[in-house]
Amino acid sequence: QEQAECWICRDASSSEPLVQPCRCRGSMGGVHASCVEAWVRAHRRAQQGPPRCPVCRAVYGGDERRPGPNMLARQLAKALVRNVALTVKEAMRFALLGTLLVRYRAVASKPGEPEAAWWQVAPGAYDSMDIFATVVLAIFLVHKVLVLGASLPAPREPPDVRLLWRFHTEDLWAIARHMAEMLAAVVLLSIRWMRGELSLSYYVPVALAALVPVLQVVVWYPFSE
Structure with missing residues (x-):
């Protein structure tokens, strides 16, 4: 049996269903609604009735x-x-990031030991909220590194590692948002470090994490083309 097709466009591969807007049957009985609408618009431009x-x-x-x-x-x-709603959502994300960075700054500048390294933290030196905020910030930044590492340079195919597929996105807005938040974290901590308010041992991990998407672009981008 011959496959039914639209007699206007004759595109048998289209998934759009066929309709019957007139009395025609058989091979002339089915058309795409979009094709009929386009034909009607052309008819109205050409003549009345x-x-x-x-x-x-x-x-x-x-x-x-x-x-x-x-x-x-x-x-x-x-x-x-x-x-x-989108504006409020983005504002809340940046407010959360700012709060986490403030808490991280508090952990990094323990009274009496402003240059203490993160591996020299004494038990009980910080309250649980500071530690919780630092852990959340670490997860926050690691997630961004994974998303940017799996998605840059955009657009690109999903990475070969199957575990990274869930972090891959082709949404340019989402990629830009992750890059902006990562850049904001690095810039704010860089200012704190240059002012002497943040020890190098607390600054380096975040700075190194920010280099991952940069290196990803350098490795994958076809500069020779």
């Missing part, structure tokens, strides 16, 4: 609906709410 099937001359059924003021207002309201 209701659009008819060029084969059976039947007037095409259906109606044309245009969005009114209420629909426009709803669409604008949805777009506004979506943009406000």
Whole structure:
């Protein structure tokens, strides 16, 4: 049996379902709705009168609906709410990052030992909140390193290591967000370190983590092309 296809575009590989807008049957009975709509628009530009099937001359059924003021207002309201929610979400992420960096700064500058290294921390020297914030910051930054390492340079194929597939993304906005947050963390800690408010042993791990996406771009980017 011959495969049904749209008699307008003759594209048998299309997944769009066929409709029957007129009295035609057989090989001329099925068309894509998008093809009919395009044909109707072309018909209206060329001549007046209701659009008819060029084969059976039947007037095409259906109606044309245009969005009114209420629909426009709803669409604008949805777009506004979506943009406000996105802005609030990004602001909360940066606020969380700032809070974690402040706590990390507190851990890195223990009173009486401003140059103490992280491996020299005495038991009971910090409260549990500072330690918890430092662990969360470490997870936060490691996640960004994994996402950027698996996704840069964009766009690229997923990495060969299967465990890194879940961190791969082709969303340029998501990649830019991770890069911005990583850059913000490095810049803020760099300022603290240059002012002498942060020991080198606390600064180096974060700085090295930020080098991972940079090295990823250097290794993968086709500079010779």
